[in-house]
Every structure is written in structure tokens, then in C-alpha cells.
Amino acid sequence: xxxxxxxxxxxxxxxxxxxxRRNQLIFIWSWLMPPIISxxxxxxxxxxxxxxxxxxNRHGQFSFENFEYFAKMMFNAEGDLFVALKNTLTHFSxxxxxxxxxxxxxxxLIFKKVFGYKIWxxxxxxxxxxxxxxxxxVFKQVIHSEGLLGDIFAxxxxxxxxxxxxxxxxxxxxxxxxxxxxxxxxxQMLLFCGAMVRIPVETLESGRLDGVSASREFFQLxxxxxxxxxxxxxxxxxTGILEASGxxxxxxxxxxxxxLGAHTITFWMWSQVYAGGxxxxxxxxxxxxxGLCLSIMVMPFVFFVKWIFTDVLPQVEY
Amino acid sequence: MQKVIKNKKIKEKSIxxxxxxxxxxxxxxxxxxxxxxxxxxxxxxVFWLLLKSVEDPxxxxxxxxxxxxxxxxxxxxxxxxxNAFTRIQDKGVNFFGMLTNSIWWVGIGTFQSxxxxxxxxxxxxxxxxxxxxxxxxxxxxxxLIPVYGTGGAGYKLINDLGLYDQxxxxxxxxxxxxxxxxxxTMVGLFRGISWEYAEAVYIDGxxxxxxxxxxxLPQAMPMLSALAVSSAVGLWNNYNGPLVYLPxxxxxxxxxxxxxxxxxxxxxxxYFCGLVFTLIPVxxxxxxxxxxxxxxxxxxxxxx
Numbered sequence: 001x002x003x004x005x006x007x008x009x010x011x012x013x014x015x016x017x018x019x020x021r022r023n024q025l026i027f028i029w030s031w032l033m034p035p036i037i038s039x040x041x042x043x044x045x046x047x048x049x050x051x052x053x054x055x056x057n058r059h060g061q062f063s064f065e066n067f068e069y070f071a072k073m074m075f076n077a078e079g080d081l082f083v084a085l086k087n088t089l090t091h092f093s094x095x096x097x098x099x100x101x102x103x104x105x106x107x108x109l110i111f112k113k114v115f116g117y118k119i120w121x122x123x124x125x126x127x128x129x130x131x132x133x134x135x136x137x138v139f140k141q142v143i144h145s146e147g148l149l150g151d152i153f154a155x156x157x158x159x160x161x162x163x164x165x166x167x168x169x170x171x172x173x174x175x176x177x178x179x180x181x182x183x184x185x186x187x188q189m190l191l192f193c194g195a196m197v198r199i200p201v202e203t204l205e206s207g208r209l210d211g212v213s214a215s216r217e218f219f220q221l222x223x224x225x226x227x228x229x230x231x232x233x234x235x236x237x238x239t240g241i242l243e244a245s246g247x248x249x250x251x252x253x254x255x256x257x258x259x260l261g262a263h264t265i266t267f268w269m270w271s272q273v274y275a276g277g278x279x280x281x282x283x284x285x286x287x288x289x290x291g292l293c294l295s296i297m298v299m300p301f302v303f304f305v306k307w308i309f310t311d312v313l314p315q316v317e318y
Numbered sequence: 319m320q321k322v323i324k325n326k327k328i329k330e331k332s333i334x335x336x337x338x339x340x341x342x343x344x345x346x347x348x349x350x351x352x353x354x355x356x357x358x359x360x361x362x363x364v365f366w367l368l369l370k371s372v373e374d375p376x377x378x379x380x381x382x383x384x385x386x387x388x389x390x391x392x393x394x395x396x397x398x399x400x401n402a403f404t405r406i407q408d409k410g411v412n413f414f415g416m417l418t419n420s421i422w423w424v425g426i427g428t429f430q431s432x433x434x435x436x437x438x439x440x441x442x443x444x445x446x447x448x449x450x451x452x453x454x455x456x457x458x459x460x461x462l463i464p465v466y467g468t469g470g471a472g473y474k475l476i477n478d479l480g481l482y483d484q485x486x487x488x489x490x491x492x493x494x495x496x497x498x499x500x501x502x503t504m505v506g507l508f509r510g511i512s513w514e515y516a517e518a519v520y521i522d523g524x525x526x527x528x529x530x531x532x533x534x535l536p537q538a539m540p541m542l543s544a545l546a547v548s549s550a551v552g553l554w555n556n557y558n559g560p561l562v563y564l565p566x567x568x569x570x571x572x573x574x575x576x577x578x579x580x581x582x583x584x585x586x587x588x589y590f591c592g593l594v595f596t597l598i599p600v601x602x603x604x605x606x607x608x609x610x611x612x613x614x615x616x617x618x619x620x621x622x
Contacts, residue, residue, distance in 0.1 A: 125608070290467055
């Protein structure tokens with residue numbers, strides 16, 4: 001009986017098959033080698049080195065000082081890390097419970113061809129393609145005390161924060177979050193719309209013919225049937241729980257974010273590495289130590305959520 | 319007798335997009351207004367920047383508050399755009415230098431990222447070999463396991479490898495990975511391409527390199543182009559990478575960020591010209607790929 005090589009190439013002779021497969025393996029591994037080397041250096045080694053550096057002081061000597069710093073700053077209400085964690089969780093919660101539903105709503109409206117959807121869908125994606133610097137520049141001009149918002153407040157006789165919304169500790173985080181909401185309502189639209197379009201049209205049509213309302217259609221047909229996409233996006237969001245942040249650097253600035261108590265975990269880490277642009281002046285081992293502690297704290301939660309999503313909740317296939 | 323309706327286009331509306339009840343009509347009406355307001359708020363910054371970039375810098379200095387916002391210049395100062403090339407500077411690099419840096423930053427970054435991701439995804443999706451599933455699962459596990467704080471080790475690694483502030487060399491050496499986020503999308507893409515053409519090439523005496531470069535890559539090119547444009551837009555707007563790792567070779571994005579830290583009010587119109595320059599290439603790219611993006615992209619569940 002004639003054997004087949006991978007992908008249906010008929011076997012000729014033993015030696016020709018051997019050379020065919022050998023050439024194939026040379027092709028495979030010669031092209032895979034650079035990405036694997038890159039992964040080993042910038043993925044695996046970087047992560048391993050990060051764990052090693054967590055146990056070192058800034059001079060490279062073995063030390064637990066990074067963990068002592070973590071304990072001191074994380075479990076103290078005025079500690080830098082405690083404030084950062086509080087802000088990060090605020091950003092994450094708003095993202096999950098407010099922004100995410102709104103992103104779904106936007107996608108649903110486009111899917112249901114709301115009036116003008118052909119134009120809206122292109123414009124809603126602007127924040128994903130236009131530079132954040134351009135958007136934040138205009139946003140800052142709008143909310144400036146001498147900008148549009150300042151004038152509106154003045155017209156109604158309302159007091160406007162002396163240093164502006166981004167210069168006041170009470171208003172800075174809500175303002176950065178509001179910008180983040182405005183900036184990204186449409187950015188998940190493509191993924192969500194893609195998932196909605198994949199739902200068999202007969203299912204939705206028969207529902208509508210049976211008198212199912214739009215809200216029931218959304219909650220009882222569309223949401224369950226787009227669950228594979230939804231759960232993946234949710235899982236990725238939850239995996240990056242401590243990466244939740246806003247455009248702090250562009251809106252508030254490096255030092256000001258810390259002075260106003262608006263910094264997040266990601267921003268704290270970035271700032272420690274960047275060190276005001278001074279080369280090799282950052283607290284690199286401290287970032288690694290804090291990162292390791294946070295990873296250990298978050299990992300069980302992420303795996304628990306993943307287990308719920310993949311093993312407990314029913315999977316939808318069609 | 320057959321009825322002929324002339325000059326009348328009959329559109330059959332799907333039941334899915336019909337608003338059945340009064341409640342639905344009101345809901346979708348209100349939502350249409352919401353969409354219009356939101357879309358206006360997103361398009362407004364683009365027009366505002368265009369308008370203010372040609373304003374007299376002196377007028378911008380004094381026209382504040384609502385008057386300043388509504389002020390439309392009667393003389394268009396195109397010279398602001400010429401001035402942007404000399405007046406916008408960071409570390410001795412003028413705007414023209416920043417544009418040059420952005421071009422290689424985007425060009426090399428996009429090519430490396432797309433080519434290596436496509437090649438890795440193609441091999442994993444089309445060939446059977448030891449380690450294939452391991453590589454696939456590695457990417458998924460890497461995406462799902464949260465590891466924080468590697469930035470410190472990453473910065474030190476770049477420095478130890480001698481890549482810090484090394485311009486294009488830094489980019490070439492750090493972007494030849496093919497096991498990042500785009501890998502899964504591209505695996506899906508190559509799985510959808512038929513293997514029959516490859517068999518014909520083998521029968522004609524061609525090898526795997528011919529199959530990949532002459533058959534598979536051209537077939538995947540429409541989708542790869544869309545991904546490349548998307549990646550290029552991301553790189554064009556990325557200010558963080560050049561800011562941290564390439565301080566002596568600022569790109570347009572990182573240079574404008576640095577300029578924004580020290581700019582005086584009178585310099586804003588010229589700074590806005592720089593921002594408009596950042597918008598032009600991305601808007602052109604978006605015009606080309608928008609339709610494809612709106613129809614192609616969807617992801618399924620991840621099993622890891």
C-alpha cells in the first residue's frame with residue numbers, strides 16, 4: 001500500500017522520502033530558529049532574570065530588601081504601592097463593569113444597523129489609529145480652566161478646581177478614567193461585531209419571528225452565542241488586571257502623577273524603569289521584586305477565573 | 319401580466335434590523351443620537367487641530383476661553399507647517415529627523431513583526447513536527463499567565479546586550495520574534511488556505527521555500543497587508559519604546575511628547591502642525607484598510 005507523506009505527497013522510494021522529509025525539517029527548523037532564539041532571550045530569559053533580580057539589591061547582591069519594600073509600601077494606606085493598587089483596581093473595575101458593557105452596546109448598535117452606522121463604525125475606531133498624543137492634547141485643551149469646560153463652569157457660576165481637573169487630587173483619577181472611557185468605547189467593536197456576525201442568522205431570525213424583543217434577543221441569544229469571544233476577551237482582561245491604567249503620562253505627567261496620588265501599578269513600574277530618562281538610574285531590582293510579589297498574588301485568581309470560564313460555565317458551539 | 323416597476327428600488331429589510339415595538343423604536347432612536355454625539359466628539363479633535371494649526375501663533379496666545387475656541391483665523395498661516403520642521407526639536411533632532419527616524423522605526427518594525435509571525439504561524443499550522451503543539455501552547459500560556467515587573471529585567475537586558483540607544487540595530491534585534499500576539503491570528507489565517515497548490519509545486523519539483531514564498535505568502539497577502547498596516551499604525555503612534563530605549567533618535571511620536579513637556583502657549587499652533595503630520599499617514603492607511611478591518615476580524619475561544 002502506498003504510504004503518504006504529510007499533506008498527501010505520495011511516497012516514491014525510501015531514499016527519496018528520506019531526503020524530502022530531511023529538506024522539510026531543514027526548512028522548518030531554519031525558519032523557526034530565529035523566533036525561538038528571540039523568545040528564549042526576550043521572553044524566557046527576561047522572565048527568569050526578572051525572578052533572579054527580585055532577590056537582589058541594586059548592586060546585584062543577594063537580598064530580600066525588595067520584598068521588605070513591597071510589604072512596607074503595600075500594606076500601608078499611604079504607601080506608594082497601596083495607592084497604586086487602589087488606583088489600578090479602580091481603573092480595572094470601571095473598565096470591566098462600565099466600559100466593557102458600553103463597548104458591547106456600541107458593537108450591538110452597529111450590528112443592528114442603527115441609523116448612520118456605516119459612518120459611525122469608521123469614526124468609532126479613530127482612537128485606535130490616531131496618536132494618543134493628539135487626542136490627549138485636545139482633551140487637555142477642552143478641560144483646561146481657560147478651555148471650553150472652564151467657560152461652561154464659569155457660565156453657570158460653578159467653582160472650577162484652581163489647578164484644573166488634572167491638577168487636583170480629588171478629580172485627577174476620575175478625569176483620567178473619563179478620558180479612557182471616551183477614548184476606547186469603540187476599540188473592541190471589531191471583535192464584538194465579528195462574533196455577532198458569526199451567529200447563524202436563522203437562529204436570530206426565527207427568534208424575531210416568534211416575537212422576541214430586541215433586549216431578549218441581546219441577552220438570551222446574542223450574548224450566550226458570542227460567549228467564546230466574550231470569555232476570551234474577559235479572560236485576557238482579567239489576566240492583565242494589574243495592567244489597568246490610563247493615559248497618565250500624557251495627561252498628568254510623570255512626577256505629577258505621583259504628587260497627586262494618581263499613579264497605577266503599571267505606571268509605578270514604568271516610572272521606576274524610565275527614571276526620568278536617565279540611563280541605568282532606575283530601581284530595576286525593586287520593579288522585579290514587586291512584580292514577582294504581585295504575580296504570585298494575582299495568579300491564583302486568574303487561574304480560578306479561567307477554570308470557571310472553561311470548565312464550569314457551559315461552552316457554546318455552533 | 320408581469321408588473322414592471324421602473325426607477326423604483328425595492329429594498330427588502332431584514333427582520334433583524336426592523337424595529338418592531340414602539341419601545342425599540344425609541345431605544346434605537348435615542349441610541350442613534352448618542353452615536354452621533356459620540357462620533358462628533360471623536361472627529362472633532364481632528365478638525366480642531368487642523369483649524370488651530372494654521373492660526374497665527376500670536377493670536378492663539380491671546381485668544382483664550384470660548385472666544386479662542388470659536389475663533390477661526392481669517393488668514394491661513396501655512397508657514398506654521400514649514401516652521402514645524404525647524405522649530406520642533408528634541409535633543410538636536412529637528413522634525414525632519416524625527417520623520418526619518420519614524421520611517422525606519424515603522425518600516426523595520428512592521429516588516430520584522432509581520433514576516434516572522436507569518437513564517438512561524440505558517441510552519442506551525444501546515445507542518446507536522448516534534449514540538450509543534452508545544453510552540454502553539456507556549457504562546458497561549460504566555461498570554462494567559464500574568465507575569466508583572468519584567469520591565470526592569472528587560473531594560474537591563476537591552477543594556478547588557480549593548481542595544482540601548484543603538485537606533486535601527488536595537489529594533490532589528492528585538493523584533494524578530496514570531497511567537498507574540500499576532501501568531502494566533504495568523505495560524506487561523508494559514509489554516510484557512512488550501513494545501514492543494516503546495517502539492518502541485520512538490521510534483522513539479524519545487525521545495526518548501528518555493529511553496530511558502532510563491533504560493534502561501536501571496537495568498538495570505540491581503541490579510542497580512544491589513545495586519546501590517548495595523549501594526550505600522552501602532553508603531554507610528556508608539557512614543558514609549560523610542561522614549562525609553564532610543565533617547566538619541568526620537569521618532570515623531572516620542573519627539574512630540576518631549577516637546578509637549580516644555581512648549582509655551584505661543585508655540586502651540588506649530589506643535590499642532592506636528593500633530594497633524596502624525597495624523598496624515600494613519601488616516602491614509604486607515605482609508606485603505608478600514609473596509610477589510612470591518613469585515614475580517616474575529617477571534618474564537620482560547621483553550622490552553
